[in-house]
Amino acid sequence: MGGPARIRWVAQRHEVSAMCNLLLSWEHVAQFLAPDGTQLLGGRVTRETVRTPGGATFDANAYCSARGSTLRYTAVSHWERFVLPEPGGGGRMLTIPGTGFRHCDGIARRTFLQVGGLALGGLSLPQLLQAEDHAGSGRSHKSVIMVFLTGGPPHQDMVDLKPQAPAEYRGEFSPIRSNVPGIDVCEHLPLLAQQIDRLAVIRTLVGSEGRHAAFQCLHGHPVQNQPPGGWPCFGAAVSKLQGPVNREIPPSISLQPRMGGQPWSDPGQPGFAGMKHAPFAPNASGTQDLVLDGMNAAKLSDRRSLLDRLDHLRRTLDKSDAVDGMDTYYRQAFDILTSGRLATALDVEQEDPAVRERYGRGSKEPAGYGDAGWLRNEDFLVARRLVEAGARVVTLSFGRWDWHGQPHGTNFDNARDHLPVLDQALSALLDDLWQRGLQDDVSVVVWGEFGRTPLINKGGGRDHWPRVGCALLAGGGMRSGLVVGATNARAEHPVERPVHFQEIFATLYHNLGLNVDHMTINDLTGRPQYLVDHGKYQPLPELV
Amino acid sequence: MTFPLLSLPHNNAVYSVAFAGDSELLACGCLDKTITLWELPSGKQRKRLSGHSEAICELVFPPDGTSLLSASLDKTLRMWDLESGAVKATLSGGHQAYLTSMSAASDCRLAVTGAHDNLVIVWDIAGGRQRGELKGHTDRINAVAMSPDGKQIASGGHEKLVRLWETEKLQAVKDLGPHPAAIQCLAFSPDGKTLAAGDDAGTLLLWNVETGSKEKIPTGHERTVKSLAFSPDGTRLASGGNDTTVRIYDVDDRREIDVLKAHRNSVYDVAFAPDGTQLASAGFDRTAHVWKL
Numbered sequence: 001m002g003g004p005a006r007i008r009w010v011a012q013r014h015e016v017s018a019m020c021n022l023l024l025s026w027e028h029v030a031q032f033l034a035p036d037g038t039q040l041l042g043g044r045v046t047r048e049t050v051r052t053p054g055g056a057t058f059d060a061n062a063y064c065s066a067r068g069s070t071l072r073y074t075a076v077s078h079w080e081r082f083v084l085p086e087p088g089g090g091g092r093m094l095t096i097p098g099t100g101f102r103h104c105d106g107i108a109r110r111t112f113l114q115v116g117g118l119a120l121g122g123l124s125l126p127q128l129l130q131a132e133d134h135a136g137s138g139r140s141h142k143s144v145i146m147v148f149l150t151g152g153p154p155h156q157d158m159v160d161l162k163p164q165a166p167a168e169y170r171g172e173f174s175p176i177r178s179n180v181p182g183i184d185v186c187e188h189l190p191l192l193a194q195q196i197d198r199l200a201v202i203r204t205l206v207g208s209e210g211r212h213a214a215f216q217c218l219h220g221h222p223v224q225n226q227p228p229g230g231w232p233c234f235g236a237a238v239s240k241l242q243g244p245v246n247r248e249i250p251p252s253i254s255l256q257p258r259m260g261g262q263p264w265s266d267p268g269q270p271g272f273a274g275m276k277h278a279p280f281a282p283n284a285s286g287t288q289d290l291v292l293d294g295m296n297a298a299k300l301s302d303r304r305s306l307l308d309r310l311d312h313l314r315r316t317l318d319k320s321d322a323v324d325g326m327d328t329y330y331r332q333a334f335d336i337l338t339s340g341r342l343a344t345a346l347d348v349e350q351e352d353p354a355v356r357e358r359y360g361r362g363s364k365e366p367a368g369y370g371d372a373g374w375l376r377n378e379d380f381l382v383a384r385r386l387v388e389a390g391a392r393v394v395t396l397s398f399g400r401w402d403w404h405g406q407p408h409g410t411n412f413d414n415a416r417d418h419l420p421v422l423d424q425a426l427s428a429l430l431d432d433l434w435q436r437g438l439q440d441d442v443s444v445v446v447w448g449e450f451g452r453t454p455l456i457n458k459g460g461g462r463d464h465w466p467r468v469g470c471a472l473l474a475g476g477g478m479r480s481g482l483v484v485g486a487t488n489a490r491a492e493h494p495v496e497r498p499v500h501f502q503e504i505f506a507t508l509y510h511n512l513g514l515n516v517d518h519m520t521i522n523d524l525t526g527r528p529q530y531l532v533d534h535g536k537y538q539p540l541p542e543l544v
Numbered sequence: 545m546t547f548p549l550l551s552l553p554h555n556n557a558v559y560s561v562a563f564a565g566d567s568e569l570l571a572c573g574c575l576d577k578t579i580t581l582w583e584l585p586s587g588k589q590r591k592r593l594s595g596h597s598e599a600i601c602e603l604v605f606p607p608d609g610t611s612l613l614s615a616s617l618d619k620t621l622r623m624w625d626l627e628s629g630a631v632k633a634t635l636s637g638g639h640q641a642y643l644t645s646m647s648a649a650s651d652c653r654l655a656v657t658g659a660h661d662n663l664v665i666v667w668d669i670a671g672g673r674q675r676g677e678l679k680g681h682t683d684r685i686n687a688v689a690m691s692p693d694g695k696q697i698a699s700g701g702h703e704k705l706v707r708l709w710e711t712e713k714l715q716a717v718k719d720l721g722p723h724p725a726a727i728q729c730l731a732f733s734p735d736g737k738t739l740a741a742g743d744d745a746g747t748l749l750l751w752n753v754e755t756g757s758k759e760k761i762p763t764g765h766e767r768t769v770k771s772l773a774f775s776p777d778g779t780r781l782a783s784g785g786n787d788t789t790v791r792i793y794d795v796d797d798r799r800e801i802d803v804l805k806a807h808r809n810s811v812y813d814v815a816f817a818p819d820g821t822q823l824a825s826a827g828f829d830r831t832a833h834v835w836k837l
Contacts, residue, residue: 172767363555365556365576366576368556368575369575369576369577369598369599370576370577407599407617407642407660409810412786413557413809413810416808416810416828417830458684458702458726
């Protein structure tokens with residue numbers, strides 16, 4: 001195993017003849033195969049697309065951490081089936097008015113990209129709709145919001161402070177009392193301190209594989225030794241087993257932005273659940289200016305004009321026979337893409353300004369020194385809007401918590417920067433969920449890939465500490481106002497009730513109504529795979 | 545209580561501040577790899593300079609009034625043209641690890657840098673080349689200072705001592721210390737006779753460069769003294785700390801005379817305006833404040 005290998009390739013074979021074609025065929029799959037043919041990691045491949053007279057050129061980046069692996073590139077399976085007739089060949093041409101330059105087919109460049117970007121999120125929707133029918137789902141709507149604290153938060157500086165420890169261990173922060181007697185938290189979490197009665201504090205999260213990646217927090221399993229096809233992420237598994245709640249909102253949505261640290265920006269892999277269950281990842285695909293930037297009036301105007309154009313597209317399609325004969329699910333996909341409900345859910349500008357202020361705005365600038373995600377409070381609000389609209393699983397990443405110390409700020413400089421922002425955003429989310437009566441329906445989990453070293457290094461930082469970490473759980477009908485587990489006097493290791501990552505996953509599956517003792521998804525060999533290690537991990541009895 | 549005249553928001557932690565010679569321009573270097581130029585007293589953003597690939601740890605305005613010298617963790621120094629925002633010169637190739645500190649003589653013909661490679665490098669800024677390396681430190685360097693006349697250099701870091709060097713001969717002269725903890729900041733007085741040093745234990749010492757004697761200034765900093773600057777007339781000293789405060793001292797009386805509170809995180813840099821009437825401070829709280837003294 002070595003460092004990340006960057007592979008770049010260009011595929012020029014696929015010819016794009018119409019907007020419709022783009023909407024339906026924007027999905028490409030990158031699979032990395034080990035020398036023995038097993039899949040290591042997958043990645044969605046969608047970036048700039050440039051139309052050329054000879055067809056469309058797809059220029060994409062993909063990453064894999066294993067040397068010697070090969071890349072297998074495939075287009076979505078229905079590509080060929082739905083190619084519309086060439087312009088001038090007697091077929092119908094679909095054109096969307098736009099303001100940018102026009103390609104030879106008359107499609108404006110800006111429109112082309114933006115609609116294509118939205119279609120990225122909807123690409124798997126036809127299949128998702130298919131899955132819905134097969135699963136007979138939509139009967140209930142429990143949901144999960146997962147907050148990934150990218151890089152590994154310092155457990156001992158957040159919810160497991162050790163004021164009696166020597167200075168080189170205890171750090172700079174003091175504990176404050178919460179609204180639950182006996183549970184103290186960091187002084188920089190004053191708002192959450194007043195909502196500890198809504199939270200379950202896990203002080204003994206164990207089982208980290210020690211890898212700097214979102215994978216384990218999203219999939220529940222280590223990267224190594226995956227079954228054929230790879231583990232599906234939590235959202236993909238839920239999508240596979242429960243399908244969408246409604247026809248307009250994908251069941252699994254990842255708000256992770258693109259990051260310099262590729263393993264951190266993983267939106268979650270579909271694995272053997274199948275690409276159709278890949279999370280909709282609007283921020284990863286460059287569509288921020290479409291739906292997620294609520295701070296710029298000019299972009300808002302663009303977004304509205306885009307919706308206008310989408311309406312126009314739908315009217316055009318309705319009047320035409322261009323989509324007749326298409327798979328019913330593709331027609332439904334157009335309904336999703338053009339209904340605006342998804343875009344509406346993603347658009348925080350439609351939210352009560354007072355609620356937005358309560359969450360705080362945050363920033364789209366990369367936090368820390370630029371290789372991780374942003375500290376964007378509004379993602380918490382977007383997550384609430386999405387689960388309310390019908391998403392079953394929404395994941396988001398928040399900030400950069402990999403605080404090794406100078407010269408990139410000490411652990412405590414960074415904590416003073418991040419903790420108050422997390423405090424505001426998370427406490428606002430809890431308030432919001434409770435005020436809307438969603439506390440039994442929506443589960444919230446906040447965690448990172450590992451904890452941090454008890455001994456402060458000479459640069460004022462804390463390094464990686466897979467031996468123990470922390471997690472916060474709320475909602476979902478779980479018991480709260482309690483602490484699970486205890487660490488030793490220096491927060492080095494559990495001395496009481498270690499809680500494994502998979503116990504958290506089992507609890508979240510339980511909250512969604514999925515029994516980890518019985519539910520399975522077949523891997524690519526057809527072998528049923530349980531959601532967590534069968535017989536080993538159960539939902540946390542302290543909480544459910 | 546003193547309030548800031550201006551509070552200038554940034555996208556990320558502010559690591560460095562510097563006033564231009566006419567005090568009408570403030571440069572702020574950030575963790576996000578950019579330098580922002582602010583007009584004073586309006587606080588209007590004039591320009592944002594991009595090009596470094598890491599945080600900007602130090603900024604110096606040369607006396608020509610048309611340039612800005614920046615140092616970055618990316619191991620390079622860059623000379624910027626203020627009018628166009630273009631890079632006029634890049635000095636690189638010396639350090640093998642994070643460049644953490646830079647200081648220049650008042651004429652800006654010479655500068656010195658220190659880095660996590662334990663190396664101190666003297667740069668001929670006018671000639672655009674390296675003048676020489678100062679070897680001997682055995683641990684990371686956090687701070688360097690060059691006397692205004694360019695003849696002396698001080699460096700310090702995790703060894704907990706200050707090493708004085710003679711620029712011309714590129715030789716160590718003496719060691720000052722030890723400090724109780726790692727050195728974090730150094731500053732020569734305008735006459736070059738006194739060296740102020742701050743450390744991770746919250747200690748602030750004034751070293752007599754010639755005799756090697758020291759005097760401790762009682763400071764209210766609870767933790768690390770992160771940044772230091774003498775006023776142009778040498779009568780006052782400012783410090784910024786990890787306790788989020790900026791503190792002003794009367795140098796002759798060796799006492800703290802003011803505490804400036806507005807930052808919400810560590811204060812990474814302080815700088816007096818050339819006329820001595822204002823002070824700028826850079827915070828990890830993504831803010832630079834300008835204070836009237």
